[in-house]
Amino acid sequence: MSAVLESYAQGSWFTPSDEGTPLADANTGETVALFSRKGPDVSAMVEYARTVGGPAVRALTFHQRANLLKEVAKHLMGYKDEFYALSHRTGATARDTMVDVDGGFGTLFGFSSKGRRELPNSTVILDGPSEPLGKGGTFVAQHVYTSRPGVAVQINAFNFPVWGMLEKLAPAFIAGLPSIVKPAPQTAYLTAAVVRRIIESGLLPEGSLQLLSAGHEGLVDALGPQDILSFTGSAATGAILRNHPNVVSGGVQLNVEADSLNCSVLGPDVAVEDPEFDLYVKQVVTEMTVKAGQKCTAIRRILVPESMAGAVTEALTDRLSKIVVGAADQADTRMGPLVSLAQRDEVRRSVKALRTSCELVHGDLDQVEVAGADAESGAFMSPILLRAEAGAAEPHEVEAFGPVATVITYGSVAEAVELAARGRGSLVGSLVTRDEDVAREVVLGLAPWHGRILVLNREDAKESTGHGSPLPVLVHGGPGRAGGGEEMGGVRGVKHHMQRTAVQGTPDMLTAVTGQWTTGSRRSVGDVHPFRKNLAELRIGDTIESAERTVTRADIDHFAEFTGDTFYAHTDEEAAAANPLFGGVVAHGYLVVSLAAGLFVDPAPGPVLANFGVDHLRFLTPVKEGATIRVTLTAKQITPRTNAEYGEVRWDALVTDQDGEPVATYDVLTLVAKGEE
Ligand code: NDP
Numbered sequence: 302m303s304a305v306l307e308s309y310a311q312g313s314w315f316t317p318s319d320e321g322t323p324l325a326d327a328n329t330g331e332t333v334a335l336f337s338r339k340g341p342d343v344s345a346m347v348e349y350a351r352t353v354g355g356p357a358v359r360a361l362t363f364h365q366r367a368n369l370l371k372e373v374a375k376h377l378m379g380y381k382d383e384f385y386a387l388s389h390r391t392g393a394t395a396r397d398t399m400v401d402v403d404g405g406f407g408t409l410f411g412f413s414s415k416g417r418r419e420l421p422n423s424t425v426i427l428d429g430p431s432e433p434l435g436k437g438g439t440f441v442a443q444h445v446y447t448s449r450p451g452v453a454v455q456i457n458a459f460n461f462p463v464w465g466m467l468e469k470l471a472p473a474f475i476a477g478l479p480s481i482v483k484p485a486p487q488t489a490y491l492t493a494a495v496v497r498r499i500i501e502s503g504l505l506p507e508g509s510l511q512l513l514s515a516g517h518e519g520l521v522d523a524l525g526p527q528d529i530l531s532f533t534g535s536a537a538t539g540a541i542l543r544n545h546p547n548v549v550s551g552g553v554q555l556n557v558e559a560d561s562l563n564c565s566v567l568g569p570d571v572a573v574e575d576p577e578f579d580l581y582v583k584q585v586v587t588e589m590t591v592k593a594g595q596k597c598t599a600i601r602r603i604l605v606p607e608s609m610a611g612a613v614t615e616a617l618t619d620r621l622s623k624i625v626v627g628a629a630d631q632a633d634t635r636m637g638p639l640v641s642l643a644q645r646d647e648v649r650r651s652v653k654a655l656r657t658s659c660e661l662v663h664g665d666l667d668q669v670e671v672a673g674a675d676a677e678s679g680a681f682m683s684p685i686l687l688r689a690e691a692g693a694a695e696p697h698e699v700e701a702f703g704p705v706a707t708v709i710t711y712g713s714v715a716e717a718v719e720l721a722a723r724g725r726g727s728l729v730g731s732l733v734t735r736d737e738d739v740a741r742e743v744v745l746g747l748a749p750w751h752g753r754i755l756v757l758n759r760e761d762a763k764e765s766t767g768h769g770s771p772l773p774v775l776v777h778g779g780p781g782r783a784g785g786g787e788e789m790g791g792v793r794g795v796k797h798h799m800q801r802t803a804v805q806g807t808p809d810m811l812t813a814v815t816g817q818w819t820t821g822s823r824r825s826v827g828d829v830h831p832f833r834k835n836l837a838e839l840r841i842g843d844t845i846e847s848a849e850r851t852v853t854r855a856d857i858d859h860f861a862e863f864t865g866d867t868f869y870a871h872t873d874e875e876a877a878a879a880n881p882l883f884g885g886v887v888a889h890g891y892l893v894v895s896l897a898a899g900l901f902v903d904p905a906p907g908p909v910l911a912n913f914g915v916d917h918l919r920f921l922t923p924v925k926e927g928a929t930i931r932v933t934l935t936a937k938q939i940t941p942r943t944n945a946e947y948g949e950v951r952w953d954a955l956v957t958d959q960d961g962e963p964v965a966t967y968d969v970l971t972l973v974a975k976g977e978e
Pocket residue numbers: 456457458459460483484485486515516517521533534535536537538539541542558559560561596597647700702
């Protein structure tokens with residue numbers, strides 16, 4: 302007997318009081334689990350997330366949160382067989398499952414890595430440099446991102462029960478938000494299995510992840526102005542959520558990722574014998590058949606030059622006829638069933654709508670040969686290729702969320718762009734071309750209508766991740782019909798979940814608030830050179846004020862000869878005098894920076910282990926022969942690295958001349974031993 306799916310709410314597993322309705326195996330129609338729409342008290346779940354989960358996550362730094370995600374991913378890898386077996390029951394083949402399950406884990410690893418590399422080991426993110434607002438230097442501003450004391454609620458679609466959850470959970474968690482996951486009923490048993498393994502691991506702080514294996518009823522009503530609602534699913538549900546009073550006037554931040562009519566354009570330069578032709582055809586077939594086309598990024602519109610329509614249709618038909626449709630767990634199956642019989646009915650209805658202006662060129666809507674399963678009990682269907690009549694409207698309006706795509710022809714590149722735009726906003730588009738002018742025209746024309754664009758040809762094909770693969774480091778989402786939302790994109794995805802605030806005040810106040818030294822705030826010059834201090838001893842604001850050094854002509858000549866940089870401004874009196882910026886020989890900028898290092902270092906072995914670069918280097922005033930320079934170096938940011946004996950120290954470097962004019966500014970980046978805490 303199948304068990305009714307449980308929710309994880311307020312720290313324990315909740316069993317619904319009714320027995321629920323069956324969720325069918327997509328291949329066989331057998332019941333996999335029971336699903337009840339009557340779940341736990343959603344308002345209490347929201348409150349629990351806000352009061353228990355949120356404070357626990359926000360007590361951790363970005364790096365600690367990122368590390369936990371990595372641990373979760375490693376833990377889940379141990380249960381892949383269990384997840385694969387369940388995934389097959391949703392109709393996903395091994396290849397499809399890799400996208401969902403391994404892709405989901407990859408997203409956790411990806412965010413973990415970005416979080417540790419690109420965010421500070423603290424709880425506040427600084428956005429850009431401070432802005433001076435007053436002439437006297439006492440009034441400045443700094444933009445900061447802080448965590449919200451709310452909850453991230455995700456309402457997911459059926460097609461990616463694992464990835465769909467993890468790609469939302471990862472950025473929300475790093476941003477300091479607890480999550481409530483509400484999977485789509487059809488495949489909720491797989492999401493529930495993954496959540497159960499995460500909860501069992503005890504890795505995430507209690508309250509930071511709850512699962513609602515039930516209907517959505519009451520969920521959005523419980524949200525408020527610090528909460529974020531991320532939705533993936535149909536445009537129709539997206540519209541309902543957009544009009545919810547808590548979104549319209551209650552301040553809930555809504556992110557929608559809805560169905561989109563993604564296109565792939567074959568460049569006018571591609572001939573049948575080019576490798577690009579094969580790449581194009583292969584990619585279209587892959588996108589039509591992976592997940593049986595139930596993919597928000599699948600290619601729905603095949604845009605080809607008029608002259609190529611016959612060849613493309615023929616090549617697609619040829620490949621599609623070789624696609625083995627069958628049980629998802631069979632090794633030679635290329636395309637499994639749709640998620641449910643209801644979804645197949647839905648796709649059939651959409652294909653019928655498309656056929657008002659499109660001719661069927663491949664496939665049979667009612668019948669399909671099925672390998673290793675009973676064609677009657679499973680939700681199998683054949684890939685369907687259509688060809689649009691001239692001026693057809695339906696292919697730009699109707700989304701058949703299955704293995705269905707339409708060939709549409711264009712006359713000019715400008716027309717291809719126009720046709721793409723008729724989709725009214727898509728998640729992803731692709732272009733197959735080797736012609737750089739075509740690429741520029743098409744990509745710039747398509748970009749306002751797309752969240753991501755792939756330009757594919759023989760040179761990047763081997764490494765290309767493909768039209769349909771969203772990546773954790775790239776934004777996923779799209780304008781207009783695609784929902785207007787944006788997810789992932791590395792730390793951008795984290796920042797989407799946070800609040801940006803401009804904080805104004807004195808430099809000292811901003812240093813105190815942000816934990817990072819702000820230009821103009823107090824410097825502390827002591828008896829001990831800061832390079833003699835380990836991380837535990839060093840304080841923000843610790844400063845070295847160096848001795849002076851006069852830059853001689855001999856220094857400049859020596860540097861020119863030694864490095865080979867004999868650019869005329871450093872060597873040729875007459876030519877340098879004619880230079881409107883210098884009016885005479887000047888020291889190399891790199892000489893100034895090198896001399897500055899000579900002025901600020903403390904040479905003996907000590908806690909400073911390495912210099913790993915400089916950021917934001919600017920040369921501000923030319924240094925002429927005879928000028929006297931000095932450097933002020935101030936500890937600006939201290940970032941202990943987790944799982945290492947050292948951390949990073951960012952130093953503010955300011956080189957000035959004898960008149961106190963800034964000559965160069967930059968950040969020096971060093972690795973410094975931690976020492977005793
Ligand atoms: P739905 O939009 O119907 O459902 C998606 C999620 O929204 C489910 O978890 C559903 O849960 C929930 N939901 C439905 N109504 C509401 C509501 N009023 N308030 C809050 N949550 C709600 O999409 P389906 O999954 O049924 O797919 C239907 C179509 O959506 C597909 O045929 C396809 O066209 C498109 N789609 C697009 C995807 C994309 O990634 N862009 C992905 C999947 C589908 P419950 O049913 O419990 O209410």
